[in-house]
């Protein structure tokens with residue numbers, strides 16, 4: 001259990017990678033406390049704020065896209081539902097349109113495959129809540145698990161999406177590392193190495209390549225430390241174009 005928790009993270013974006021020494025033990029202790037902090041599944045306080053900020057539900061753009069927000073469940077690195085009853089994937093309108101094109105590319109060229117979104121817009125208030133849940137971990141260690149809300153995550157601008165491929169009859173495809181897995185085997189930049197050592201199979205490697213090729217159709221690019229995280233804009237551009245969603 002320790003190993004599983006130790007190697008997970010909260011979509012760190014460009015934060016430094018874990019050096020895997022002191023922090024994992026700390027995280028395990030904190031997560032036991034945090035798991036009592038589940039927000040009630042019957043209450044969604046998030047959607048109204050996001051809609052007021054002008055973001056759109058991606059499934060209203062393309063209903064073939066699937067959504068399963070991991071932070072709306074306890075199946076995440078904190079074992080805690082931090083979204084309450086919030087269940088939908090919202091993005092800035094032009095970003096959602098681009099993701100719709102990605103799904104169209106899959107539907108036309110790879111029938112049976114869909115995008116499965118694990119996280120889209122993540123309001124800064126939620127980022128702050130996650131940050132505070134882990135507040136007994138010193139800041140320099142904490143950024144290894146969750147990015148600092150002060151920095152304005154691209155998720156909080158509605159300009160980033162965590163996504164995998166879903167295949168008909170299979171479900172989420174095997175990527176060789178799960179969502180929020182912090183091990184280097186989740187790093188796109190090391191894929192060729194892990195393929196050569198056999199730690200990634202050719203099928204797992206191909207799945208990642210297909211996801212990336214599809215996402216490029218919408219102008220998204222992958223974060224080099226998380227196979228699932230794609231940006232639609234640089235942070236500078238996002239700041240020029242949009243406000244952080246609180």
Ligand SMILES: [Zn+2]
Pocket residue numbers: 011012013119155160161162228229230
């Ligand atoms: Zn992400």
